[in-house]
Amino acid sequence: MSKQVERALPPQRLARLENFGHSLKRSAYLFQPNRIEQLHDIFALAREQGLSIALRGAGRSYGDAALNSGQIVLDLRLLNRIQIWDAQRGRITVEPGVTIEQLWKHVLADGWWPPVVPGTMFPTIGGCLAANIHGKNNWQAGPLGEHVVEFEAMLPGGKRLRCSPRKNAELFHAMIGGMGLLGVFTSITLELKHIYSGNLEVTAWTEPTLARLVSAIHEHEESDYVVGWVDCTAMGRRLGRGQIHAARYLRSDEDPDAERSLRVDAQVLPDRMFGVLPKRLLPPLMAPFVNNLGTWGVNLAKYLGSRTIGNHKTYRQALVAFNFLLDYIPDWERSYGRGGLIQYQSFLPKAAAADVFLEMLRACKRAGLPSYLGVLKRHRPDKFLLSHALDGYSLALDFRVTRANRARLVALAAELDKLALAAGGRFYFAKDSTLRREEVSRYLGAKTIQQFKKLKRKVDPENLLQSDLYRRCFG
Amino acid sequence: MAKKRKSAPILPPESPLTRRRRALVVGASSGIGAAIAQRLAAEGHVVAALARSKGELDKLCREVNAQLGDTRALAYEHDVTDVESIPLTFQRLLKELGGMDVLVYCAGVMPAVASDEFNLEKDELMIDTNLRGGLAWLGLGAALFQRMGAGHLVGISSVAGDRGRVLNPGYNASKAGLDAYLEALRNRLTRHGVHVLTVKPGFVDTEMLKASRGPKFGVISPEQVAAGVWKAMRARKQLVYIPWIWRWIMLAVRNVPSFIFRRLSI
Numbered sequence: 230m231s232k233q234v235e236r237a238l239p240p241q242r243l244a245r246l247e248n249f250g251h252s253l254k255r256s257a258y259l260f261q262p263n264r265i266e267q268l269h270d271i272f273a274l275a276r277e278q279g280l281s282i283a284l285r286g287a288g289r290s291y292g293d294a295a296l297n298s299g300q301i302v303l304d305l306r307l308l309n310r311i312q313i314w315d316a317q318r319g320r321i322t323v324e325p326g327v328t329i330e331q332l333w334k335h336v337l338a339d340g341w342w343p344p345v346v347p348g349t350m351f352p353t354i355g356g357c358l359a360a361n362i363h364g365k366n367n368w369q370a371g372p373l374g375e376h377v378v379e380f381e382a383m384l385p386g387g388k389r390l391r392c393s394p395r396k397n398a399e400l401f402h403a404m405i406g407g408m409g410l411l412g413v414f415t416s417i418t419l420e421l422k423h424i425y426s427g428n429l430e431v432t433a434w435t436e437p438t439l440a441r442l443v444s445a446i447h448e449h450e451e452s453d454y455v456v457g458w459v460d461c462t463a464m465g466r467r468l469g470r471g472q473i474h475a476a477r478y479l480r481s482d483e484d485p486d487a488e489r490s491l492r493v494d495a496q497v498l499p500d501r502m503f504g505v506l507p508k509r510l511l512p513p514l515m516a517p518f519v520n521n522l523g524t525w526g527v528n529l530a531k532y533l534g535s536r537t538i539g540n541h542k543t544y545r546q547a548l549v550a551f552n553f554l555l556d557y558i559p560d561w562e563r564s565y566g567r568g569g570l571i572q573y574q575s576f577l578p579k580a581a582a583a584d585v586f587l588e589m590l591r592a593c594k595r596a597g598l599p600s601y602l603g604v605l606k607r608h609r610p611d612k613f614l615l616s617h618a619l620d621g622y623s624l625a626l627d628f629r630v631t632r633a634n635r636a637r638l639v640a641l642a643a644e645l646d647k648l649a650l651a652a653g654g655r656f657y658f659a660k661d662s663t664l665r666r667e668e669v670s671r672y673l674g675a676k677t678i679q680q681f682k683k684l685k686r687k688v689d690p691e692n693l694l695q696s697d698l699y700r701r702c703f704g
Numbered sequence: 705m706a707k708k709r710k711s712a713p714i715l716p717p718e719s720p721l722t723r724r725r726r727a728l729v730v731g732a733s734s735g736i737g738a739a740i741a742q743r744l745a746a747e748g749h750v751v752a753a754l755a756r757s758k759g760e761l762d763k764l765c766r767e768v769n770a771q772l773g774d775t776r777a778l779a780y781e782h783d784v785t786d787v788e789s790i791p792l793t794f795q796r797l798l799k800e801l802g803g804m805d806v807l808v809y810c811a812g813v814m815p816a817v818a819s820d821e822f823n824l825e826k827d828e829l830m831i832d833t834n835l836r837g838g839l840a841w842l843g844l845g846a847a848l849f850q851r852m853g854a855g856h857l858v859g860i861s862s863v864a865g866d867r868g869r870v871l872n873p874g875y876n877a878s879k880a881g882l883d884a885y886l887e888a889l890r891n892r893l894t895r896h897g898v899h900v901l902t903v904k905p906g907f908v909d910t911e912m913l914k915a916s917r918g919p920k921f922g923v924i925s926p927e928q929v930a931a932g933v934w935k936a937m938r939a940r941k942q943l944v945y946i947p948w949i950w951r952w953i954m955l956a957v958r959n960v961p962s963f964i965f966r967r968l969s970i
Contacts, residue, residue, distance in 0.1 A: 237791035240847035253720050256803050256852055280799060293720045298802035571721065630721065639719040662720050697720060
């Protein structure tokens with residue numbers, strides 16, 4: 230230990246931090262600055278103590294991206310001011326801790342909507358940008374990073390600089406998607422999407438096979454949003470069947486009552502199911518079904534139900550209800566029990582997707598670890614350094630974690646990695662909790678990794694910004 | 705001067721989902737501590753072994769790692785009587801291990817004391833090593849585990865803590881203090897999901913016993929103590945006498961009335 234340091238950090242700073250799925254529980258010294266200037270002090274403290282810092286927003290990463298075992302975690306949620314809102318041009322400047330929820334509530338009434346949102350409204354913009362999140366419209370709108378006009382960053386050395394697609398372009402394209410390993414976003418300016426209604430026009434229908442789901446998504450590329458639900462528990466040839474939801478924004482003349490649908494209270498998710506059952510009671514009620522047999526039954530009922538009732542029907546649905554499906558049931562992830570869950574998402578080129586995804590579902594079943602939720606999405610490539618996207622499809626699989634299945638789950642993930650990599654697949658750091666250095670360097674390529682590390686050495690020569698994910702994938 | 709941030713120690717890469725549990729054993733160079741470190745490593749933990757004598761620690765860790773074919777034990781030189789250094793050492797270990805799930809305090813000394821000797825220096829050494837160091841380490845462990853809502857705190861006390869006896873008053877006092885502290889931690893932390901275990905070994909075949917003047921019977925090996933501790937940890941016992949017979953012996957000893965006890969020479 231260095232002789233210069235005289236005092237350790239107070240043990241009162243120690244906190245338990247978890248991933249979104251509650252399957253990882255790690256200790257860290259937690260700091261929650263409420264002014265950007267405080268970042269300097271925390272960096273200085275970390276430097277003096279010989280500890281690294283991980284940046285954390287709302288903690289909605291499925292893996293270990295916002296964990297830093299035994300070291301410092303900087304929770305940026307209190308930096309949550311909306312700084313400038315230009316309702317004419319649809320440009321908003323926010324601090325990194327502003328959440329997607331805060332953002333849409335602030336701009337909706339003026340006829341604007343975040344161009345890209347994840348499946349839940351609770352993440353922070355800083356976190357979303359660090360992961361360069363995508364929505365159900367990725368092939369149309371790209372990742373969130375493509376809607377950033379500019380941002381201001383603080384580098385670990387304390388230097389503050391502005392980055393845009395033209396200014397400091399290299400850092401711009403690396404910090405977005407850089408998982409908080411290069412610097413802190415201190416202010417972010419986004420360009421929003423102009424909308425003429427708070428509703429989307431949604432069409433839903435079932436498809437009997439995974440190949441049909443993939444081609445249905447392909448055929449509906451003129452839609453604004455398309456997402457496929459995949460039944461990963463069905464038996465035999467039915468494995469991989471599912472349901473498509475396609476949606477489009479309404480044009481200026483299509484919603485006569487736009488003023489009302491653009492009100493925040495028209496968007497609020499109901500807090501009761503069927504008008505009676507408080508939704509916070511749902512996770513414990515769902516828990517008995519979150520196992521292989523229960524999920525098989527639930528999925529079967531869902532598939533058959535969707536095929537029978539309202540199949541191919543078109544209806545209008547509020548933007549919030551369509552986009553933030555995960556928030557429909559508060560703390561849904563608790564229904565997975567004490568061991569929590571992980572998600573495994575792989576991105577495959579167009580041609581290979583249907584076959585390889587089906588192969589993956591079979592591998593899961595062979596391992597006795599069927600995914601309880603599969604979500605299929607369409608993607609296109611982007612210009613960000615650590616991008617997960619490609620011209621193709623992604624399948625996100627949720628797995629329940631128990632004490633007994635952890636080792637098998639890791640082995641299964643390695644098997645799925647092989648399938649994905651052989652087909653030219655990619656992965657997504659916001660979701661990942663199983664990749665190793667070898668797989669990461671295979672999908673990103675040695676050159677990209679070198680470029681990232683070179684840039685990191687330049688902006689963070691002391692390697693102050695780290696996370697469990699960093700040490701696992703790049704360390 | 706800014707330091708270069710060293711990455712974590714050379715532990716084999718692990719998947720986050722199957723990460724080994726982390727254990728810290730204070731006083732691990734010989735006797736019971738060494739056996740517990742060895743046992744925890746064999747049971748799948750990554751163990752940080754702390755003691756004054758780096759040479760013996762290194763030897764222990766080399767043996768453990770060679771035997772298990774894996775980097776499972778790490779040696780750290782540390783003197784528990786240097787209480788001021790404990791918070792920083794704790795912080796450094798938390799970083800290098802990447803967390804902590806088990807903390808075992810077994811540092812203990814028992815210098816020979818003549819029956820007519822009252823030696824503050826020796827008494828202070830026992831209080832500092834057996835009790836004060838324990839307060840510092842276990843207190844930090846308690847702060848961490850309370851927040852984590854999990855963890856095992858293990859204190860190696862002694863049957864000597866059950867009653868003040870003629871042989872070594874300072875030793876009795878240090879172990880009785882440790883007992884009370886562990887009990888208090890247990891009462892504070894059980895509600896937070898933390899397991900606090902007090903271990904009271906009888907006669908164990910260690911250097912300490914060889915130096916002791918008292919009676920010796922039913923001597924067991926340090927490995928037997930380690931096995932008993934592991935079993936008690938798994939069963940989340942509060943207090944364990946090893947071997948079990950000492951529970952009954954000490955029940956009797958505790959209940960000998962003072963007017964008799966003070967005439968005995970045990």
